[in-house]
Each structure stands twice: as C-alpha cells, then as structure tokens.
Amino acid sequence: MAVLVFAESVDGKLKKTSFEAICMAAKLSSDVVVVALGNIIKEEALAGLGKYGASRVLWVNDERFNQVSANLAADVVSVIMEKAGAKILVLATSPFTASVAAVVAVKQSAALATNVVEIPDLSNGFTVKRSIFSGKAFETVQLSGEKKILVFNKNAVEVTVSDQTVAVEKISPTAELKEKGLKITGSEKASGTVSLPEAEIVVSAGRGLKGAENWGMIEELASLLGAATGCSKPVSDVGWRPHHEHVGQTGIKVSPQLYIAVGISGAIQHLAGVNSSKYILVINKDPDAPFFKAADYGVVGDAFEVVPRLIEALKAAS
Amino acid sequence: MKILVCITHVPDTTSKIAFTENNTSFDTSGVQYIIGPYDDFALARAVELKDSLGATVTVINVGLASAEPTIRKALAIGADDAIRVDVEPVSSMLVAKQIAHYAREGAYDMVLMGKESIDFNGGVVHGLVGALLGVPSISPVMSLEIEGGLAKMTREIEGGKEFVEVNLPFVAGCQEPIAEWKIPNMRGIMTARTKPLNVVEAVDMEQGSKTESFHLPDNKGAVKLVDPENMGELVGLLKNEAKVI
Ligand SMILES: Cc1cc2nc3c(=O)[nH]c(=O)nc-3n(C[C@H](O)[C@H](O)[C@H](O)COP(=O)(O)OP(=O)(O)OC[C@H]3O[C@@H](n4cnc5c(N)ncnc54)[C@H](O)[C@@H]3O)c2cc1C
Ligand SMILES: Nc1ncnc2c1ncn2[C@@H]1O[C@H](COP(=O)(O)O)[C@@H](O)[C@H]1O
Numbered sequence: 043m044a045v046l047v048f049a050e051s052v053d054g055k056l057k058k059t060s061f062e063a064i065c066m067a068a069k070l071s072s073d074v075v076v077v078a079l080g081n082i083i084k085e086e087a088l089a090g091l092g093k094y095g096a097s098r099v100l101w102v103n104d105e106r107f108n109q110v111s112a113n114l115a116a117d118v119v120s121v122i123m124e125k126a127g128a129k130i131l132v133l134a135t136s137p138f139t140a141s142v143a144a145v146v147a148v149k150q151s152a153a154l155a156t157n158v159v160e161i162p163d164l165s166n167g168f169t170v171k172r173s174i175f176s177g178k179a180f181e182t183v184q185l186s187g188e189k190k191i192l193v194f195n196k197n198a199v200e201v202t203v204s205d206q207t208v209a210v211e212k213i214s215p216t217a218e219l220k221e222k223g224l225k226i227t228g229s230e231k232a233s234g235t236v237s238l239p240e241a242e243i244v245v246s247a248g249r250g251l252k253g254a255e256n257w258g259m260i261e262e263l264a265s266l267l268g269a270a271t272g273c274s275k276p277v278s279d280v281g282w283r284p285h286h287e288h289v290g291q292t293g294i295k296v297s298p299q300l301y302i303a304v305g306i307s308g309a310i311q312h313l314a315g316v317n318s319s320k321y322i323l324v325i326n327k328d329p330d331a332p333f334f335k336a337a338d339y340g341v342v343g344d345a346f347e348v349v350p351r352l353i354e355a356l357k358a359a360s
Numbered sequence: 361m362k363i364l365v366c367i368t369h370v371p372d373t374t375s376k377i378a379f380t381e382n383n384t385s386f387d388t389s390g391v392q393y394i395i396g397p398y399d400d401f402a403l404a405r406a407v408e409l410k411d412s413l414g415a416t417v418t419v420i421n422v423g424l425a426s427a428e429p430t431i432r433k434a435l436a437i438g439a440d441d442a443i444r445v446d447v448e449p450v451s452s453m454l455v456a457k458q459i460a461h462y463a464r465e466g467a468y469d470m471v472l473m474g475k476e477s478i479d480f481n482g483g484v485v486h487g488l489v490g491a492l493l494g495v496p497s498i499s500p501v502m503s504l505e506i507e508g509g510l511a512k513m514t515r516e517i518e519g520g521k522e523f524v525e526v527n528l529p530f531v532a533g534c535q536e537p538i539a540e541w542k543i544p545n546m547r548g549i550m551t552a553r554t555k556p557l558n559v560v561e562a563v564d565m566e567q568g569s570k571t572e573s574f575h576l577p578d579n580k581g582a583v584k585l586v587d588p589e590n591m592g593e594l595v596g597l598l599k600n601e602a603k604v605i
Pocket of ligand 2: 366367368369396398399420421422423449452455472473474475476477478480481482483484485486
C-alpha cells in the first residue's frame, strides 16, 4: 500500500519538517511516494530524500508551482494520490499544508486528522492521537473509510536516516494549471532570519526587557545558538518586535528542542504556544513567575545581568 | 453584499482544561465561554465592511443551545442575524459540511472565519468549506479589502507576507491585524436580543472520524534552578544533559 507524502518547500528549500513526514510515512509503509512542487528545488536535495525512507520521488518541476496557492497545490496532490494508488496522505503541519490537506480531503472523500503527535495505532482500526486546546490536552480519534489524511506536528517522530538512494521522476501534472479567480500578486519577506516554526532553538523575550532597544543581547544570544527569535504578545502589540515573532495561543506555535524565555511571565496563553518544546529554559527575576512551573531549567535573576553572562559562557565553551 | 461569519463557542483562553465521564467528555464546570479569538477578528472585519460598503452580516455557529449567549454576543457586536446548526461540533469535517450547506443556501459573497479554532486547532475548516463550495479559500489572512467584485488580501507566509487577489465569492481564515476586536456597546446588546437567531437542522453527518477519548499531558518534573552567577554550569547542562546545543 503506497503512502503519499507532500514535501513542502519554501523558496525552493525543502522544509525540515518534510523529512519528519517522510520518516513517519516510512513507519506506515515501505512504499513511500513523495511529491514536491516547483522548479527551483535542487534535484540533489530531492534525491537525498531516499535516506529518510522515500521509495519514489515525484517532482513537479514547473515554474508555476514556485509560489502556489494551497488550492492549486491540492489539485495536483489529489491527482497524484489517485495515480499512485495511495490510500494515505501524510503532511507536516503548517498553515499551508493544513489548507492543502483540507482541500484534498474533500476531493478524495478522505478522513482527516490534523495536529497528529504519534504514529497511528493500527492494531484496532486506525487510531490517531492528536493535540487539542493548543497543546493543553490530547484526543484519541478513530479514522474510518478507505482514504486517510494525516497532518503531523513537529517532533511527532524521531528523524532517522539510512544510506538509501532514490531516483527522482519529473512529472507534469495533468490537473488544470490555472486557478479559477485567484492570483498571487507578490510577496514581501524578511531575509536571513531563522524560520520560527521550524527552528530547533528559539530565544524569546517579553515585557521584562523594557524596550525595543534592549533586544541586542537577545539577538546576539540567538545568533550564537543558531536560533530564531520570538516574543510575547504585548511586545509585538507595542511594536518592539514584528508581529510574526509573537509566540502563543494567538500567535506562532513553536516546538523546538530548546525554548529560552527571557523576561516572560508565562501566562497560559503564552504557554499554549510553547508547550510542545522539548526543553524550556526560563530566565526571570521573579522566582514566582508561572513560567518556572513549565520549565526544565531556570535562572532566577535580572536578564540584563544573566543574558550577557550566558553569552560569555557560551563563547567560552565553543 | 452578503457576508457569512463562522464563529466558535470556545473556553476562554485562560481556562483550565479537564475531562469527565471517564475522559470522554470536556468538563465545562467553571468554564467561561468566548467567541474564538480569530473568529472575533473575522467578525470585526465583517462589521467594518458592513459599515463601509453596506453589507449584511450573518453569523453561523455549529453547536448546541449552550452556544446561544456567545452567538448573541456576535449579534451585539454588529451582525444582523444568526444561524445555529443544532448539532455537537465533533469534527472539522462535520462542521464544514454544515457551514458549506448553509453558505450555499444563502448565496453569500464571502465566508469569513478564524484561521484556527482554539479547541480543535484544526486550521482546516476554511479549506474544507472552500473545497465543498468549489471556491478559493485563503488563510491566514492579515488584511482584506473589497474593490467591486475583487477581494485584495495579505496572507501571512513564513517570515513575511504574500499578496493575493481573488474574485468573489471566496472563503478566508482571518487573524490579526485584519481588524481590531470590537466590544459590544449598550445599544448593540439591547438590539441583539431581538435579532433573528435561526436554529436549523444538521445535514450530511458523514465525517470519517470519531473521538474515542481525551487525555491531559503528563506532568512536567520540577524545574532545575541554576545559580545566576554560574552560567558555565547552565551551558554544561544544555550541552551534556539535555544535549540541545
Ligand atoms: C485572548 C488573549 C490571547 C492572548 N494570546 C497571547 C499569546 O498568544 N502570546 C502571548 O505571549 N500572550 C498572549 N496573551 C497575553 C498574556 O495573557 C500575557 O499578558 C502576556 O503573555 C504577558 O507578556 P509578558 O510575559 O511579556 O509580560 P508580563 O506579564 O508583564 O511579564 C514580564 C515578566 O518579566 C519579568 N521581568 C521584569 N523585569 C525583568 C528583568 N530585568 N529580568 C528578568 N525578568 C524580568 C517579570 O518578572 C515578569 O514575569 C493573550 C491574552 C489574551 C486575553
Ligand atoms: N462549530 C463551529 N461553528 C462555526 N464555525 C466554526 C466551528 N468550528 C470551527 N469554525 C470556524 O472555522 C475556523 C477554523 O476552525 P478549525 O479548522 O477547527 O481550526 C474557526 O476559527 C471558526 O471560524
């Protein structure tokens, strides 16, 4: 039974979470078909997907898919799902893939589960565990029907690699290539920053930093660690940091290996965006800050003293 | 112009989550309910469009009678009428089928909703509804302007934004800063009482998934505190114990 994986790419770069999705699919089947869209992806990168468990890579190397709407991507994925005879479609979560998954679910009359956090249990039907209430709880759902679509959260599976190689097949989609009534007219991007939802380490700071001018040390710490920067909601509300850095229930949800929170109190809405991090380090001058209850490591102290010392210690250790 | 806004009736963002009946049912005791925060953005933008373009705004909720106070709040904020589809909203697919059915029946020019609910967190209802209606769906939308039969939107993408133009009708999942949340005023609250709230039956219950049980996450162990004078020790822990740097 073939399992299809939609490998999301951004600006021609395959997302790391797509590797996780392939590993996840490889746990469900030995016949893992991967589809990638756009002609700016490097062929070597696609050929390298064999090591995560891909047995076929289908490459729609068409310019029109470099910046594509979710609806159009879904049209193509849906056609390929049928052609490949795949009964399961696997995606790694993002706003884009969630939209793709939804449209394919309707086209294929497939059962859909998002925010899946574990490998499905096939011992009794098809049971999946998914995260709900912004990570505050989990739900076990039984999926029925012939076709299923699973959208996995980051870190749902350990990425393992082998030395398997795979041939890349270039294909042109037979689906109608022009989308009815929708046009992407342009885009604007901050360059050179680490993507927040994908980051392995996130350094986030809150109102405790007192003002935009104090973010220098946060950026230095982040760059030393190869981390993305984030912030609490009030910080982006007052414009100290851009809106797309705001982490939490009403912002970006992150699931890095390490989340560092500096001068953030740990309000429940903030925690909802970080509770699937592997490790949490909290730096706060108030020993009673609620964030310490959710933390693995904590430093009670003034951020303006602690962060520079941490930077020094990191430099000394490298 | 006719706008349909989809709203959830969800526990306040500060709610403690718990389950009853052997982990098969959400524990509602002591829980305050609100309009989903993202739905609130969609509603606020719809009311602004109503004021600037002369639209009518209908809110729709798929849910039981307990959601009515939340629906009335949406009417108080400025929606003209409301539909409640009388069924427990147990899955995104079930919800989307109801919304698509009544959206088609009412021939709306646009369907606005939140980019994500804060209970199910699917982030998929907009895509499902768009596909069911056969119209484009766009999400997460940060700004929306209507110019004749064309909608101009900004969509958030990783590390930036994308500009999209789409013909009416369409579906959009909204987020800030599309509009400022609106708080109902006294007049709104008074008039909301008499605005129509139509309770309708559910259609097409086929959904492909069924909840078996709920669970809470395992408790975290106690935090390991490190002396603020000794950042070398912290670096050591992150390197050798957590192995994350
Ligand atoms: C509907 C709704 C949705 C929300 N969504 C989000 C969300 O998605 N994300 C989010 O973050 N918030 C969200 N909030 C806001 C949330 O409730 C909190 O108000 C917010 O997270 C607090 O931000 P903060 O921790 O930066 O600021 P504060 O609560 O003011 O905390 C500042 C912290 O810094 C510490 N501090 C001060 N000075 C220093 C120093 N020199 N050194 C070290 N520590 C210091 C203080 O001890 C304190 O703990 C939401 C609220 C609502 C109502
Ligand atoms: N039961 C419901 N009734 C009405 N609208 C809903 C319901 N559930 C979800 N929605 C809408 O769909 C959006 C996305 O939900 P979800 O896909 O569950 O994250 C929400 O923000 C709402 O606008």
